[in-house]
Amino acid sequence: MTRIWKFGSDVDTDQIVPGRYAPYMRPVEDVGTAAFIEAHPEFNKNACPGDIIVAGENFGCGSSREYAVLALKNRAVAVIIAHSFARIFYRNAVNLGMALIEAPDLVDNLQDGDDCQLDLPSGRLTVNGQIFDLPVFSPFTEAIVTAGGVIPYIQKFGVLPGEKPED
């Protein structure tokens, strides 16, 4: 069984991975072990593959460091559901093929430690036996995430997202 880790608003990238733990300062393979290493030691120690992060407004604000997303991806966080996301974090996550969902009402219904089961393809989240429908992605975002990220997208379609072949 996977669980929910609930965070507040304005979770910044220094909390997700402090700059002192950047791949520049340590081996890149270790970035997952730095996820929330100081801001949430319990998550850092106990988060399991498939767990879900739920948060308030502006998740991922601050630095452009993509390794904040990479750390959570390497820990196999299944999805992040928040009221809203900071711009660069959102773009970084989509680029790495990681699912982010903006769903304020849903966030308010979810509690830290809740058992959950995610069925992303069918857009369903089961929490303590209750089933929630997830909002759909924009087609633009979905195409990139489905391809597995922006580089797989470019390699598959031969163009950038948003680019017409004749451009």
Add this chain to the structure above:
Amino acid sequence: MGQTLSEQIFSNAAGRTVSPGEIVVIRPDVVMSHDSLTPGIIRILADQFGQTSVYDPDQLVFVIDHVAPASTVGTADAQYIVRAFARQNHIRLFDVGRGICHQVLVEEKIARPGTIVLGADSHSTSYGSVGAFGTGMGSTDVAVVWATGKTWLRVPETLRILVHGRFQPGVTAKDLALKIGRQITISGATYMAIEYHGLEWLSLPGRQTLASMAVELGAKAGLVPPSGDVLDRFDVPDWLYVNPQAQYSRTIEFDLAELGPQIALPHAVDQVVDLSELYGTSISQVFLGTCTNGRYEDFKEAAVILHGKKVSENVRMIITPASQKELLRAMADDTLTTLINAGAVLTSPGCGTCMGRHQGTLGQNDVCLSTGNRNFRGRMGHPDSKIYLVSPAVAAASALSGSISDPRAL
């Protein structure tokens, strides 16, 4: 219908008239990356694109500023990779000691009015100080530009900040930047471009302070319309101008007659109060530097206060010039001598201890008054350490007394 500066810049880059909300694929004029992330981008290029060369080397600029000079074997080895890649691909590189990327690109006029400058660094909003569209991106996005010469961008809506009046004595652009955050919050401009109006009189360094902190409001870019100081130094394309018919999603007004010194409390950039609420709070370190406030003018502001005096024995004052040129300016008059005579410690030009990696990392019990742009928990060192954000004048006045003090009282 008139366009905002961002809409004009995107229309010029796309070769057609574009509107907010549209996604456009463009060739950015400049793609900047620094030592902290460039090794990773080289790796993405090799592992995922299978390339060791870039589409257009002239588009790229590397700056070694984040850990400069190297502090560990790992950072030294990573910098070696960056230098070798730059040499092999004929990419411009500004090495250790030249300065902070955002300062160097303005000094070298690589960031120019009307250009699109992408940076693998969130404070790339700084380039808006000269009327460029500067925005931060992650490593994969930058690798895509290296490989293809192009990127996709959504044309942002524009939020206008309209400023009235002039700064009162002891109050500066940093106080305005903090006040804006206090009012609209850390996410108040998410996905938007900001335009700062009413500041024709503000010098370039003040514009850099404001634009660097646009990202602390969630903004994608923060542009000061080219005027005054910027017109004297840069050529501005004739299509780039403030159109009275431009549509802004929102206008927020600030009256400088009513603005006093501001301070951001640990651990949020928008948790800002009037300085007077914190008078007397003890501090252990003062950090004067960063892309936000590490220029000659900032050093001068501090030197005027510290002239002939000594910083408190309870405080370490670390001064880190934004660039070699700014350091030379501070050496050309008595600014640097005054600061060092007062007890300040000079470090090499660069980012310094802004992200806690070297040259002044904070310990558990440290309380730092920083002229930088971020005070997130643990940013400069131990997660229990505290960072307050202030102007250079407040930093200097507080260094003297060892506790948070008002420069206007001196």
